Amino acid sequence: MKLKPYYTLICFLIFSNLLIGQNATITINQDEKIVEILALKKNLEVENKLGVGYTIQLYYGELNEANKIIKQYRNNFDSWPASIEYETPNYKVWVGSFSSRFEADRTRLKIKDKFPSAFILKPDRN
Secondary structure (H helix, E strand, O other): OOOHHHHHHHHHHHHHHHHHOOOOOOOOOOOHHHHHHHHHHHHHHHOOOOOOOEEEEEEEEOHHHHHHHHHHHHHHOOOOOEEEEEEOOEEEEEEEEEOOHHHHHHHHHHHOOOOOOOEEEOOOOO
16 A cells, blocks of 8 residues: 555656657748749839739829929938839829838828828729
């Protein structure tokens, strides 16, 4: 009867060592093209070519004035890409490509001192 606690202790120590000793190594085999595709997607997002999300419009009108506005924007800000988009018969100056309205609004607040007429829109890009 006095040996029963000792047997229990020995069994506990043996099984606890077995449980602690279990380690696993996970190996992930990833195709190299996944990295290339993610880089391509990132570049397309920066260049406003995916057509997803929101943008900020700074100007709508003639090409000469659009060129002046985009030049003024690029002299003051370089964090977000800007482009001139043509929609008959006028040109638009668009800034950035944002996945959420919140992100676009934070950016608009940063540039509204220089461009008070800037507003957020969700363009239809076909």
